[in-house]
Amino acid sequence: GQNIDQPTEMTATEGAIVQINCTYQTSGFNGLFWYQQHAGEAPTFLSYNVLDGLEEKGRFSSFLSRSKGYSYLLLKELQMKDSASYLCAVLDSNYQLIWGAGTKLIIKP
């Protein structure tokens, strides 16, 4: 079967750095997405990785290792507004998005 694993919840301190991991087992791979979802709102696109390596975009970076079936989202200089759920999703061989359950990130002052 297809599976996306990410931690249910993480806590971090304002100003710090946090890394949210995602591992996947899917039938084929055509890219991995990270989305941010604030409570009661729809997801917003953060990043897309299809090749191995690190993609940096401001305070957020996303890393992918296809051989390990692994990705992480790195958030630097955490702000209170970063408190949200972070969803990992993989595009499989049929170009279907397989969604993880999301990681709820709690930022403390």
Added chain:
Amino acid sequence: GAVVSQHPSRVICKSGTSVKIECRSLDFQATTMFWYRQFPKQSLMLMATSNEGSKATYEQGVEKDKFLINHASLTLSTLTVTSAHPEDSSFYICSARVPSAGMEETQYFGPGTRLLVL
């Protein structure tokens, strides 16, 4: 970034009535739109893929006669929940792919519609 709108943002209806939700791509044409449902504290569940000018593709377990999808134009898809029941109460979100070099598979989401069936 691409803008996807949804209307209404919130709807409360009586059991047995039908509710129509509209999803529009505002600054681009979307040949494919997706309809998701999300229950509290759960991830997104794909309900169906809506293709302009053709029938929608429904995921397993989703009743196509209950959740009617129409994608009549390149900027509008509608989801109609027919004979809604309290268990249909959920957060319904649409998304669309934006054609752009190297990011063709990226989906952009509408703001969602919160449905409460009494």
